[in-house]
């Protein structure tokens with residue numbers, strides 16, 4: 001905190017610019033509600049395959065209500081309901097659940113399901129898909145698992161886009177993971193379009209509204225900040241992208257899971273701090289961070305203006321009356 005101006009109260013001054021929108025998106029809201037309603041309907045325990053959303057706070061809260069999180073369907077005992085996470089699952093997973101006679105509830109975000117349906121349609125029309133995404137992310141595993149092996153090729157970087165040699169360069173389409181960097185993806189898409197002018201683009205944008213809005217909000221305030229803290233989990237793709245956006249704007253940026261992970265020395269020399277939160281991070285974690293900062297600084301807090309989000313997704317019909 002060296003060199004920061006102080007008031008007579010002796011605490012250093014810190015201006016907070018809170019990005020908006022931030023935090024929960026409609027897909028995360030829906031997925032959490034699905035687990036809660038499943039527990040109401042079936043009674044605890046309800047099994048959830050993979051973290052329902054990538055946030056430990058959310059997972060712990062649902063665990064306390066009666067959810068049991070497992071990584072594979074094989075870890076779910078017979079005769080109990082299972083929820084599939086917001087990231088989506090390969091087709092083989094619901095098939096296997098049906099074979100075992102399990103009641104399953106799919107919490108896949110409708111915007112991820114939309115990409116799944118597009119992939120199926122493209123394969124039906126005989127097009128080879130170049131899928132832009134991060135290897136190993138559950139959403140990517142789920143999307144690759146919608147179509148037969150060999151019909152979709154993963155493109156992770158611009159270098160991949162430059163190097164790919166498809167069997168038929170005139171019969172290609174591309175799709176993307178929903179939580180990518182808007183800027184990086186634009187570069188990869190430009191490369192693909194330059195190399196394969198007839199490549200078919202998705203009907204609408206695959207990067208979802210929540211990802212784009214949160215990145216734009218961080219970009220908008222970065223120029224006014226000395227540093228940026230993003231609340232989110234290290235395995236949350238959209239949270240990690242927010243840190244990248246801030247870093248590229250030329251400021252120090254760090255991902256923290258919660259206020260408890262903040263090292264105060266990181267704020268040395270910071271007078272204006274930006275704060276955002278990934279789409280799976282609850283607002284409570286933002287408030288805890290602000291409260292902690294108030295203990296150590298004389299804080300002025302400004303909520304910034306950004307895109308207004310009104311998206312709400314319907315719940316699965318089987319749970320509506322729960």
Ligand code: SF4
Pocket residue numbers: 025026027028086109110111112178179208209210211238279
């Ligand atoms: Fe759906 Fe986007 Fe939220 Fe992912 S980040 S759950 S795709 S709305």
